Amino acid sequence: MRDVIIVGAGPGGSATAKHLSEKGYSVALYEKRQEIGAPKRCGEGISLGRVERLGLNPPKNCIRQKIDGAKIYAPSGKAVEIDYGKDSGYILERKMFDKWLAEEAARKGAFVQAKTYINDVVRERGRVSGVKGESCSEKFEEKSKILVAADGVESKISRVAGLNTTCNPLFIDSGVQFEMVGIEIEDPKKIHLYFGNKIAPRGYLWIFPKGKDVANVGIGIIGNCSIPAIDYLKKFVENKEELKKGSILEVNAGSIPVGGFLKKMTLDNFLIVGDAAYQVNPIHGGGIYEAQLAGRIAAEIIDEALQKKNTSDNQLNKYNIEWWKQRGNSLRKIEKLREVVENLSDEDFNYLADKLTGEDLVNFTRGNSLVTLAKLLLKRPHLIKLAKALL
Amino acid sequence: MFKWNKNKCLRCGGCISVCPNDALELTEHGIVRDEKKCITCGICDLFCPVGAIKVKKDRDK
Ligand SMILES: Cc1cc2nc3c(=O)[nH]c(=O)nc-3n(C[C@H](O)[C@H](O)[C@H](O)COP(=O)(O)OP(=O)(O)OC[C@H]3O[C@@H](n4cnc5c(N)ncnc54)[C@H](O)[C@@H]3O)c2cc1C
Ligand code: SF4
Ligand code: SF4
Numbered sequence: 522m523r524d525v526i527i528v529g530a531g532p533g534g535s536a537t538a539k540h541l542s543e544k545g546y547s548v549a550l551y552e553k554r555q556e557i558g559a560p561k562r563c564g565e566g567i568s569l570g571r572v573e574r575l576g577l578n579p580p581k582n583c584i585r586q587k588i589d590g591a592k593i594y595a596p597s598g599k600a601v602e603i604d605y606g607k608d609s610g611y612i613l614e615r616k617m618f619d620k621w622l623a624e625e626a627a628r629k630g631a632f633v634q635a636k637t638y639i640n641d642v643v644r645e646r647g648r649v650s651g652v653k654g655e656s657c658s659e660k661f662e663e664k665s666k667i668l669v670a671a672d673g674v675e676s677k678i679s680r681v682a683g684l685n686t687t688c689n690p691l692f693i694d695s696g697v698q699f700e701m702v703g704i705e706i707e708d709p710k711k712i713h714l715y716f717g718n719k720i721a722p723r724g725y726l727w728i729f730p731k732g733k734d735v736a737n738v739g740i741g742i743i744g745n746c747s748i749p750a751i752d753y754l755k756k757f758v759e760n761k762e763e764l765k766k767g768s769i770l771e772v773n774a775g776s777i778p779v780g781g782f783l784k785k786m787t788l789d790n791f792l793i794v795g796d797a798a799y800q801v802n803p804i805h806g807g808g809i810y811e812a813q814l815a816g817r818i819a820a821e822i823i824d825e826a827l828q829k830k831n832t833s834d835n836q837l838n839k840y841n842i843e844w845w846k847q848r849g850n851s852l853r854k855i856e857k858l859r860e861v862v863e864n865l866s867d868e869d870f871n872y873l874a875d876k877l878t879g880e881d882l883v884n885f886t887r888g889n890s891l892v893t894l895a896k897l898l899l900k901r902p903h904l905i906k907l908a909k910a911l912l
Numbered sequence: 913m914f915k916w917n918k919n920k921c922l923r924c925g926g927c928i929s930v931c932p933n934d935a936l937e938l939t940e941h942g943i944v945r946d947e948k949k950c951i952t953c954g955i956c957d958l959f960c961p962v963g964a965i966k967v968k969k970d971r972d973k
Contacts (some may be wrong), residue, residue: 672928673925675938690930695926695961744959751963776926776929
């Protein structure tokens with residue numbers, strides 16, 4: 522009997538496992554892939570501030586490139602530059618990073634096992650009380666006081682456990698990415714983002730440099746587009762002088778939640794962490810930080826519940842409250858911003874690119890100063906409704 | 913009709929996340945569909961980032 526079983530060794534699962542093991546609980550972390558961290562489904566960007574807030578000190582091999590700023594391109598080609606400050610962001614090597622996070626959990630005492638697929642939950646008097654799965658093709662069953670689903674966007678465990686987490690498919694973007702080498706990157710210390718409904722419907726294209734001539738080149742677009750995301754990405758690469766001669770080292774894909782946060786992420790003896798609960802920043806799709814922060818919150822609530830010997834839904838409800846207080850409410854504001862962005866025409870984008878500074882954009886993506894944006898939108902009659910939604 | 917192209921598929925799990933009826937699963941053999949749950953709505957087809965799923969509405973459903 523474990524105190525806690527965690528399904529999925531992404532950043533969310535490993536963070537939960539680490540924090541709980543540190544507190545002395547018996548924890549098992551199961552991952553279906555044969556190699557933790559691979560293949561990646563990620564652009565690998567995270568800000569230094571976030572890394573510090575999580576109290577992480579990742580080894581050198583997890584960090585490929587330090588970032589100073591961003592260049593955001595409007596459909597007209599006009600770029601708005603953002604200065605984040607020297608070395609204030611990282612492009613990670615997620616394969617290394619995810620594995621390192623799992624290692625850290627194991628070092629604190631968690632039992633980590635790859636190639637272990639969890640396909641069902643065990644129940645006792647109707648309540649979740651463990652898992653059923655297959656580890657290196659051997660079937661097994663294990664009991665636990667609490668089960669944590671950190672199984673990513675394809676989360677099955679929550680549904681099997683009895684929480685309906687199905688969300689509106691419009692809240693999930695379709696993403697695909699090439700890791701490319703042999704390309705020319707004008708400024709490897711900047712990330713580059715390209716907007717425009719013709720090149721990326723309701724989304725954007727990105728170039729996240731991993732060195733002078735290596736980068737993640739990807740796209741995230743609305744999930745109900747009749748043309749697959751990869752076709753837009755191929756076109757972008759073909760039309761870009763700096764990219765078109767490059768080679769492709771990896772093809773990655775995945776879904777990117779852009780809203781639809783869950784009010785209820787708990788049941789008796791059960792809670793959800795990370796992408797499985799759509800805990801992602803809806804404007805840029807960043808979830809590495811969100812998943813780990815949620816893991817930390819979950820670990821604190823689980824600790825309290827186990828100490829009180831009360832792991833009921835009522836007790837675990839504190840996780841819902843705490844997550845919404847720390848993250849949900851501000852992410853919800855950012856979701857509103859995304860709703861505005863997805864309704865802008867290329868002309869609107871060009872107009873805003875002329876009016877806004879890099880500083881404005883940084884504020885917006887943090888959910889601040891949205892009034893400034895609303896005021897600009899109010900000047901364009903067809904955008905008044907959107908502006909009001911922001912105010 | 914539901915067709916999954918195993919050579920195109922990147923095993924990203926995206927289709928599973930958007931299926932409103934929980935009809936898909938990613939197993940060792942790739943994407944498996946539960947015919948009883950699927951209503952051939954085509955959401956997974958539109959979603960797939962690489963166009964690996966093709967769905968046509970079944971007449972009898
Ligand atoms: C194209 C793309 C680009 C992105 N770019 C960025 C970026 O630049 N920056 C950023 O911060 N975020 C980015 N993200 C989002 C980020 O990758 C995720 O938010 C993050 O990985 C979420 O962590 P997680 O632990 O919740 O889930 P995951 O990392 O998805 O981990 C879940 C794990 O659970 C395992 N699992 C699933 N089901 C089972 C099961 N039944 N049994 C056992 N194991 C199971 C999976 O194999 C997986 O390893 C991007 C996403 C995509 C798709
Ligand atoms: S969304 Fe497409 S690429 Fe991803 S798992 Fe489903 S079929 Fe495969
Ligand atoms: S067609 Fe609709 S119901 Fe069937 S698998 Fe695809 S998304 Fe699910």
